[in-house]
Amino acid sequence: MQSERGIDISVGLFILLGLGSVIFLVMQTLGLGQVNSGDSYTLQARFDHVGDLKLRAPVALAGVTIGRVSGIRADPLEFRAVVELRIDSNFSNLPVDTYASIASKGLLGGKYIELSPGGDEEFLQDHDEIELTQSAILIENLIGKYMLKGTDE
Amino acid sequence: MNAAIRDCWLGFSRFVAAFGAFQIFSFRILPYLPKAVLRPRLITEQIYSIGALSLVLIMFGGLFVGMVLALQSYNTLVEFGTIDLLGAFTAEALVRELGPVVAALLFAGRAGSAVASEVGLMRATDQITAMELMAVDPIRRVVVPRVIAGVISVPLLAAIFSAMGVLGAYLVGVHVLGVDGGAFWSQIPERVDMTTDVGIGLVKSFIFGVSASLMGVFEGYNAAPNAAGVSRAATRTVVITSVWILLLDFIVTGLTLPEV
DSSP states (O other): OOOHHHHHHHHHHHHHHHHHHHHHHHHHHHHHHOOOOEEEEEEEEEEETTTTOOOOEEEETTTEEEEEEEEEEEETTTEEEEEEEEGGGGOOOTTOEEEEEEEEEETOOOEEEEEEEEEOSSBOOOTEEOOEEEEOHHHHHHHHHHHHHHHHH | OHHHHHHHHHHHHHHHHHHHHHHHHHHHGGGGGGGGGGHHHHHHIIIIIIIIGGGHHHHHHHHHHHHHHHHHHHHGGGGOOOGGGGHHHHHHHIIIHHHHHHHHHHIIIIIIIIHHHHHHHHHTTTTHHHHTTOOOHIIIIIIIIHHHHHHHHHHHHHHHHHHHHHHHHHIIIIIISOOOHHHHHHHHHHHHHIIIIIIIIHHHHHHHHHHHHHHHHHHTTOSSSSHHHHHHHHHHHHHHHHHHHHHHHHHHHHHHOTTT
């Protein structure tokens, strides 16, 4: 049998660990466990439609993840979606005519943002906005279009 | 033929009698519960021996169940190009189902049997009778602290199990199988709900905690006062608790799933 103090300490640790696990699970299910690592800078991009793009979705350059979506909100004046991209500072030389499009990984996969750099000599700075964007392609709309086409002929 | 029917009838009536005795035992404990907080030292000692000492087993179990779950579900999800859902998939399975159930089964094997054999040995060596002779109520001194400690421990152990499982799935999914780390975490809040999933997981493990710890002390307290009786009490505790946990899990799941 251990000393009373030893028992108290391990019981306390056990209960703290248990409550910590509950908090961890609740934080994860509420999406509060944000992780920010390394130096980064923020860019903005406006889209007509973001589909089911999620917070923390990857931002990819040539298919390789270089950042995360750090915010999605609607612009009340323009009626468009504003997406904030947090990008690794190693890639601070993206040209101003970089093209941002919402792509999806496979037919049922999650959405991500693909950046295609242009040829401009000027670079995007922190809090700049990417002007050239392409919205998410909604499969439902595509299907709808094809069905209508079929009835026209 | 007659003998077979009589055997069935005897077995059935013995089962009903044991079930009734268990209910009466549970109700006998109820009035002691509020008074138990006056002796917190007894409860912490029990939380130490049945909760804190189960920790290593539970963490190990959770980690490996999560890792296996990630491997298995990756295998299916990759066919549909939906490996981003790995995090949500494993988290939902762990939080709702595997965490409470497997943690409670491990608890029954690790702690329930220990409680049953400890109390059973107290009965066999006349310690319980001695307490009664000294006007110490054995239910208050021996039974109630163990029940309360079990009810406190099992939900915590289940939460630890689930959290370790999600971490294990993260390790395998993101660092071995190459799922995107951001997608792994970001899909979880989209598909796992706090009240329905985490809440129901906690409710389940609370119910399992009540039944597992009650069963352990009941079997021990009513064990036949000899060596065979003690070992029978430990075995019966594990078997009956496991059956009850699986049965109750089916009932609670059926009652709480919104689309059934």
